Amino acid sequence: MPSNESVSQSRILQFHNCYLLFGHNLIKEDLWVREGKILNPRKLFWDEKGYADVKINCNGMILSPGLIDVQINGGLGYDFSSEHEKLEKGLSEIAKYLLTHGITSFCPTVISSEKLFYPKILPKIKKTKGGKEGAGILGIHAEGPFINVQKRGAHLADHIISAGFPGGFQDALDVYTKDGFENIVICTLAPELENASTVVKEMTQRNIRVSVGHSMANLSQAEEAVKHGATFITHLFNAMLPFHHRDPGIVGLLTSDQIPKGQQIYYGIIADGIHTNPAALRIAHRAHPKGLVLISDAIAAMGLPVGQHHLSDQLIEVCSVDDNPDVPYKATIAGTQTLCGSVGVLDACVRHFKEASGCSKVKL
Amino acid sequence: MRLVILDSYCDASTWAAKYVRNRILSFNPGPEKYFTLGLPTGSTPLGMYKKLIEFYKGGDLSFKYVKTFNMDEYVGLPRDHAESYHTYMWDNFFKHIDIIPENVNLLDGNADDLVAECDSFEDRIAAAGGIELFIGGIGPDGHIAFNEPGSSLVSKTRVKTLAQDTIEANARFFNGDISKVPTMALTVGVKTVMDAREVMIIITGAHKAFALYKAIEEGVSHMWTVSAFQQHPKTIFIADEDATLELRVKTVKYFKGLMHVHNKLVEPLESTQEKKKQKMN
Ligand SMILES: [Zn+2]
Numbered sequence: 001m002p003s004n005e006s007v008s009q010s011r012i013l014q015f016h017n018c019y020l021l022f023g024h025n026l027i028k029e030d031l032w033v034r035e036g037k038i039l040n041p042r043k044l045f046w047d048e049k050g051y052a053d054v055k056i057n058c059n060g061m062i063l064s065p066g067l068i069d070v071q072i073n074g075g076l077g078y079d080f081s082s083e084h085e086k087l088e089k090g091l092s093e094i095a096k097y098l099l100t101h102g103i104t105s106f107c108p109t110v111i112s113s114e115k116l117f118y119p120k121i122l123p124k125i126k127k128t129k130g131g132k133e134g135a136g137i138l139g140i141h142a143e144g145p146f147i148n149v150q151k152r153g154a155h156l157a158d159h160i161i162s163a164g165f166p167g168g169f170q171d172a173l174d175v176y177t178k179d180g181f182e183n184i185v186i187c188t189l190a191p192e193l194e195n196a197s198t199v200v201k202e203m204t205q206r207n208i209r210v211s212v213g214h215s216m217a218n219l220s221q222a223e224e225a226v227k228h229g230a231t232f233i234t235h236l237f238n239a240m241l242p243f244h245h246r247d248p249g250i251v252g253l254l255t256s257d258q259i260p261k262g263q264q265i266y267y268g269i270i271a272d273g274i275h276t277n278p279a280a281l282r283i284a285h286r287a288h289p290k291g292l293v294l295i296s297d298a299i300a301a302m303g304l305p306v307g308q309h310h311l312s313d314q315l316i317e318v319c320s321v322d323d324n325p326d327v328p329y330k331a332t333i334a335g336t337q338t339l340c341g342s343v344g345v346l347d348a349c350v351r352h353f354k355e356a357s358g359c360s361k362v363k364l
Numbered sequence: 365m366r367l368v369i370l371d372s373y374c375d376a377s378t379w380a381a382k383y384v385r386n387r388i389l390s391f392n393p394g395p396e397k398y399f400t401l402g403l404p405t406g407s408t409p410l411g412m413y414k415k416l417i418e419f420y421k422g423g424d425l426s427f428k429y430v431k432t433f434n435m436d437e438y439v440g441l442p443r444d445h446a447e448s449y450h451t452y453m454w455d456n457f458f459k460h461i462d463i464i465p466e467n468v469n470l471l472d473g474n475a476d477d478l479v480a481e482c483d484s485f486e487d488r489i490a491a492a493g494g495i496e497l498f499i500g501g502i503g504p505d506g507h508i509a510f511n512e513p514g515s516s517l518v519s520k521t522r523v524k525t526l527a528q529d530t531i532e533a534n535a536r537f538f539n540g541d542i543s544k545v546p547t548m549a550l551t552v553g554v555k556t557v558m559d560a561r562e563v564m565i566i567i568t569g570a571h572k573a574f575a576l577y578k579a580i581e582e583g584v585s586h587m588w589t590v591s592a593f594q595q596h597p598k599t600i601f602i603a604d605e606d607a608t609l610e611l612r613v614k615t616v617k618y619f620k621g622l623m624h625v626h627n628k629l630v631e632p633l634e635s636t637q638e639k640k641k642q643k644m645n
Pocket of ligand 1: 143
């Protein structure tokens with residue numbers, strides 16, 4: 001009996017009865033994987049004389065690459081921006097939870113925090129590769145504190161540095177610290193703040209993706225940031241000036257003709273069914289489909305069951321939709337109708353977006 | 365010689381697949397005793413392959429202890445080219461079943477030494493103990509594998525230059541560009557197939573009717589190479605109604621009268637699954 005170990009030390013998996021995206025079409029085709037890499041099955045068969053050790057029946061589902069959530073503030077009761085004692089435990093539990101929803105990597109998002117807090121949190125959120133124990137951490141998304149206090153959303157005014165960067169890039173370094181900086185991959189800032197352009201440029205040179213958001217910027221200020229290297233918009237429509245036809249603000253970047261050649265602008269959008277109206281989702285999608293990035297922007301209540309929960313000195317209520325009493329849908333401050341952040345997991349956002357935008361399974 | 369006539373292509377394919385299934389199951393192959401199977405390509409056997417895959421997926425049949433030998437392959441065509449027989453076999457059969465790649469034998473049309481490749485193919489068949497069941501399809505001109513009209517009936521596996529007709533007919537698979545069509549192929553010989561312990565030929569469609577007539581109602585002729593199997597002690601032709609159009613009514617009636625006998629051959633045997641169940645009890 002020929003042994004398969006003659007061709008490989010590690011197991012070869014064959015996913016079958018599944019659909020794969022190939023050449024802009026969903027085709028029914030099997031997928032072979034060895035050591036996390038996709039194999040050319042013909043080479044395996046004809047040259048290596050190898051075959052699958054394990055066949056996995058996908059029951060006719062789509063086999064897609066893992067989802068990436070570039071903006072997630074916490075979950076399962078943990079908040080990345082407040083509880084540094086339980087941070088590591090929270091990160092690993094959330095990583096595991098995300099994996100069960102098809103999210104294979106994420107950017108833990110740290111919102112505007114007290115200056116003393118940054119050196120305690122940022123160095124602890126290390127990049128991880130991810131594996132069966134949980135989704136990988138791509139790096140931190142530092143959202144603030146260099147944002148506009150008038151568009152602070154849920155960020156505390158006391159933590160926001162409205163003065164911007166009078167001392168240039170050093171100001172950013174002072175807040176995030178050198179150790180902390182190493183773990184940051186995305187930084188959300190308001191481009192209208194003093195010296196923002198210089199800082200955008202410096203960060204871009206250090207391979208940090210700069211995202212514009214929580215901002216009162218007009219279009220030309222936003223374009224200036226893009227010219228200096230910014231490539232992303234933080235939760236489009238939320239915490240920015242509303243679209244105005246004489247100055248469309250940051251939203252105008254979607255159709256701007258000032259984007260440097262070869263550069264592409266992407267935008268995060270919360271498609272949890274609550275934070276962005278379906279019509280607004282469609283406007284963004286139709287204006288600039290290639291730049292669309294679904295994000296959850298989920299808070300600590302994500303992954304908690306329907307009901308009331310104590311989260312950072314607040315009693316919040318996770319509610320469901322009527323026809324699905326067990327599925328968390330939105331979070332409000334208990335006893336009120338005030339939304340306190342998203343509890344939609346990214347896979348639910350994908351489903352909602354597909355429904356709301358009317359896009360095909362293949363093409364967003 | 366047996367001729368089994370079914371109503372449609374679909375029925376013929378199912379019948380052929382059941383026959384193959386039963387032959388493998390009753391052979392009871394195992395690590396010490398492999399079932400050796402000769403395989404064709406082309407549009408005719410597609411339906412049979414589909415059914416065999418269904419049997420495998422349903423747990424009724426395993427190819428773990430089956431060795432396969434394919435009839436032919438083009439010379440100089442990249443292995444993964446859409447029209448290569450490697451691609452055909454991979455896409456339509458091998459990737460769906462549990463065959464062990466080591467047990468698959470397919471002529472390498474890109475071998476440095478084509479003659480040596482052909483000789484070694486015959487050696488591999490011999491080493492496997494000969495072929496238990498060779499399945500073939502035929503062309504409208506009655507050729508089996510690339511043994512085109514005029515081929516020797518005692519030929520073995522060898523390099524063949526394709527007939528101009530075949531090259532022209534194949535151009536449709538190469539965007540109509542005749543310059544891209546391979547002009548040579550490696551093919552088993554008529555004798556290679558004759559040496560199998562049993563031969564099964566599937567013939568379907570009205571365009572093959574004349575070939576079927578030549579195959580069974582006329583004498584043995586090297587101009588209709590498939591006719592050679594009249595002299596094989598164990599040959600079974602599987603045809604659909606359309607393919608019998610050129611046969612005499614008498615011939616068709618005779619063989620149809622035998623269908624109740626033939627159908628016994630494809631009645632469900634103890635399937636692999638049932639055997640497993642028995643073991644567990
Ligand atoms: Zn925000």
